[in-house]
Amino acid sequence: RRRKGVIILRGHKNYELMCNLQRGIRHSLQRPASATSVDLREKVFDTKEKRWTKITQEGSNNTPPHQSSEFKFKDYCPTVFRTLRTLLKVDPEEYKKSICETGPMRELSSPGKSGSFFYLTNDEKYVIKTIKKAEIKVILRMLPEYYNHIRTFENTLISKFYGLHCVKLTGSTQKKVRFVIMGNLLGTNVIHRCFDLKGSSHGRLAVKHESKIDSSTMLKDLDLNFIFKLRKSLFREFSRQLDRDIDFLEQERIMGYSLLLGVHFRQVSHTGEPISCEETFQYELCLPLFPAANGALNSGSATPTTKPVSDPNKEGATRLSMNVPARAEQTKKNDSESQSIGKRTGVYYDVVLHFGIIDILQDYDINKKLEHAYKSFQYDPTSISSVDPRQYSRRFRDFIFRVITEDT
Ligand code: ATP
Ligand code: CA
């Protein structure tokens, strides 16, 4: 299995930055913390409490000495994120190991156009994204509601955030880099196709030629050439949760998010081409469901379930994604660049889907309004990805329910 991205070794332009992030996080994790109940007090959400920690070369009780220049580190709402990790069943020692001790991270080739950088921990359990100040503000603003949402719906599809940090380089630059730590939605299985779906058609074609597609191509709405079918009970669970999640995002006036959908084909040829399955599909045939860490199938779990998948490396640890058996019916593209899904072909594949709602940190601010007004001159406004949150959520929902359906 090919590993993604560029490994960050000494000499890489972000080597120091990532070492600083790891040092800062280790420092925070080692700070003594009293046990808190999951009923958090208002105080812990207080964002005015700005706490910078100076991480010096000499080190301290919580930080080993280091060679690079001293820097400042900020851990936002540490009690909230610590409690979120507890709720999400992340073992503190394992977390520290994943972020700080498993070896160098990888920098992914910047997949979005927003200018964010993405890093993958060496064990591939966590994705770390650099975010803007405005995005930090969005997280902090909605943190109490976000916390409640995650706490209430253990099957939520919304990105799980495990930590929010800022590294400030001292010296002449004083540059600040802000990070959010998320679970890697695509970490637990071999992903053969990956789609980032928003429900808008504008700029949503990633590749023009089928031959250019491989497992690392991030495909978009107009590239989608499948309809996914879930067994009734799974579909119910999925649709109920998707509705709750979309409502939540709409209430928070969030837009621009997408459904990240990783497709694992259960049967592939030796050249990696998916092999189609019988039309009358028996879900039971594709059991067992969850892959073990080495890529082999784990015979332990016999029944498909919508329960989030526990980390296959360790029983009962991190929940990373929803991971469900499905069948995929291939479709043939329509010629127009329209949003509609292509013609059905009657060719089916036996798949496991990994999905989650990502990129939820953009709210409907003035910039978006301006962008919308500007783009409206040139395009059909409803096809643009920046509309208002209500329109956005409707269009997103409509699209997702056209491509992920109930198997009948
Ligand atoms: P945009 O240009 O749309 O604003 P962005 O820079 O904000 O993009 P995201 O949309 O958050 O970036 O993510 C871009 C890509 O990074 C996704 O399409 C996906 O491939 C990958 N990615 C993001 N979050 C995760 C995650 N939690 N797990 C796995 N992959 C992820
Ligand atoms: Ca995005």
Ligand code: CA
């Ligand atoms: Ca974004």
